[in-house]
């Protein structure tokens with residue numbers, strides 16, 4: 001047995017021997033959230049997803065919502081980038097100002113999760129693995145004036161600009177290939193480095209939804225996305241065996257229209273109804289009763305990481321943690 005493996009085994013055994021109290025007091029708290037694009041709740045409940053079932057087995061699965069208050073000032077289009085920005089900042093579009101996927105002018109007044117973590121404790125390791133470059137350069141706003149002077153420790157993205165390695169095709173096979181690449185990068189990095197905060201964004205499901213609507217090809221894409229989640233979950237489990245305390249969140253940014261499943265962006269129940277899977281067991285009734293929203297995810301992750309946002313930032317957050325306890 002190679003020495004490194006022996007060391008890992010010894011650490012795993014040690015972690016297993018510690019009493020629970022000692023473990024929770026000393027275990028580093030880490031979080032990864034995975035966003036699978038455009039999967040309605042009824043679809044995730046219908047298609048076999050063994051990897052997400054395994055994550056939920058120790059925690060929970062529940063329906064959730066996007067889109068803000070229907071008919072109210074916070075109502076937010078059920079479109080991808082507005083959804084990501086709501087997740088990242090725990091605010092709706094009336095504050096973050098992202099209402100579409102292009103020509104965004106984000107309002108960086110409302111700090112995103114990465115800015116909060118890097119500002120409060122720059123020693124924490126942050127990482128992004130994304131099939132869409134704008135998540136880093138526009139929404140998170142790394143390096144942008146007014147978006148905060150912070151950096152991510154690691155990013156793997158921008159593959160869609162590499163048309164040699166990933167030649168674009170109408171069937172969106174290149175996006176599937178990029179999702180695979182992004183997943184491989186994320187799984188390796190998590191297994192080797194155990195970053196403190198990680199976002200994995202995978203796009204292919206939404207492309208198949210737009211192209212085929214509610215159909216076998218769309219459901220197949222959901223099964224493939226679940227398998228990618230399984231690879232990241234396996235990496236997290238390797239870190240947990242070393243004594244780290246992980247929170248995993250898997251979610252989506254919007255549902256799809258009820259008629260064909262090809263579109264989204266409106267305010268129908270199926271477009272506004274989403275879902276959240278987590279490995280955490282200490283869930284509030286708000287989560288288990290299906291009342292959680294996408295803006296609750298950032299406060300929950302900060303809760304798990306034991307990081308308090310600056311009061312002026314926390315005050316503007318629209319969500320609350322769905323975790324119980326300290």
Ligand SMILES: [Zn+2]
Nearest residue numbers: 037038080253
């Ligand atoms: Zn989307």
